[in-house]
Amino acid sequence: MVNTTDLDLTNSGVEAPTYRTSVVVTPATSGLADGGGGVALVDRGDHTKLMLRCDAGSAAAAALGVSFGSSRITDSGVVITGLRPDEYWLIGTAESVTGERAGLPADGLRSEVDLTHGRTLIEVSGPKATGMLEKVCGLDFSDAMTPRGAATSASVAKVSCDIVRAGDSYLVACDRSFGQYLMESLADAAREFGLTLGD
Amino acid sequence: MLIVPCPHCGPRNSSDLRYVGESHSRPDPNTATPEQWRDYLYMEDNPADWLKETWYCRSGCRRYFTLERHTGSNEFRNPPIPGNKKGTKA
Numbered sequence: 001m002v003n004t005t006d007l008d009l010t011n012s013g014v015e016a017p018t019y020r021t022s023v024v025v026t027p028a029t030s031g032l033a034d035g036g037g038g039v040a041l042v043d044r045g046d047h048t049k050l051m052l053r054c055d056a057g058s059a060a061a062a063a064l065g066v067s068f069g070s071s072r073i074t075d076s077g078v079v080i081t082g083l084r085p086d087e088y089w090l091i092g093t094a095e096s097v098t099g100e101r102a103g104l105p106a107d108g109l110r111s112e113v114d115l116t117h118g119r120t121l122i123e124v125s126g127p128k129a130t131g132m133l134e135k136v137c138g139l140d141f142s143d144a145m146t147p148r149g150a151a152t153s154a155s156v157a158k159v160s161c162d163i164v165r166a167g168d169s170y171l172v173a174c175d176r177s178f179g180q181y182l183m184e185s186l187a188d189a190a191r192e193f194g195l196t197l198g199d
Numbered sequence: 200m201l202i203v204p205c206p207h208c209g210p211r212n213s214s215d216l217r218y219v220g221e222s223h224s225r226p227d228p229n230t231a232t233p234e235q236w237r238d239y240l241y242m243e244d245n246p247a248d249w250l251k252e253t254w255y256c257r258s259g260c261r262r263y264f265t266l267e268r269h270t271g272s273n274e275f276r277n278p279p280i281p282g283n284k285k286g287t288k289a
């Protein structure tokens with residue numbers, strides 16, 4: 001078991017490697033983008049993604065303030081989400097995630113792993129985002145089944161992905177080795193709706 | 200597509216899960232004969248009837264669970280019990 005109380009993400013003495021995205025926009029992808037704006041895809045891989053494992057009912061879980069299947073956005077802009085029954089993710093800028101982490105009690109906190117460099121994160125937004133996702137994922141994305149704040153995991157274009165409906169966007173995360181493929185698959189699925197790439 | 204009722208994620212396509220196999224109780228490795236151990240590892244009952252199975256929700260909650268499926272109708276029954284790994288009793 002990791003002694004979480006001794007971990008300091010900001011000052012570990014080891015310089016954090018510069019994030020290198022796994023998503024390279026190739027002509028094959030950019031050629032699909034017509035700027036139509038029905039679906040917008042943005043590579044958010046450089047967002048810090050901190051995974052915490054907590055005991056259910058512990059002070060740490062309570063402080064996170066979300067249960068399995070839900071998420072919230074903090075005042076500092078961090079998405080805190082319960083992706084699996086005892087697994088929570090903090091997604092945001094390095095500074096804001098570190099700030100949220102620092103405020104958590106140690107009770108019940110079992111492990112924490114910085115997945116920033118291991119996971120690709122793609123932000124899907126736009127008025128046709130739901131329709132595009134339903135082409136490549138078996139989930140029901142209706143408001144009744146996947147309301148704002150919903151967090152789940154499922155196969156997206158045959159890749160195991162974590163999906164968070166955060167605000168007006170969907171955050172889709174997968175192992176970085178599949179990142180390029182996922183971006184190209186989503187771009188291809190978005191083509192009929194009018195695709196915009198980038199910020 | 201077979202729809203599997205995951206106790207955490209709800210109904211999911213079976214392609215989101217991995218079929219682990221029939222749930223058998225694990226013999227004591229200290230006393231089991233090689234025949235008993237081979238039966239445990241490799242032999243399946245394969246009935247045309249209700250069958251207790253272990254599933255792994257690989258694209259969802261990443262949990263193992265046990266449930267019962269009728270191998271003739273593919274109907275599921277009994278609330279699945281979370282946390283069971285292959286070979287443990289339900």
Ligand SMILES: [Zn+2]
Nearest residue numbers: 208256259260
């Ligand atoms: Zn599941």
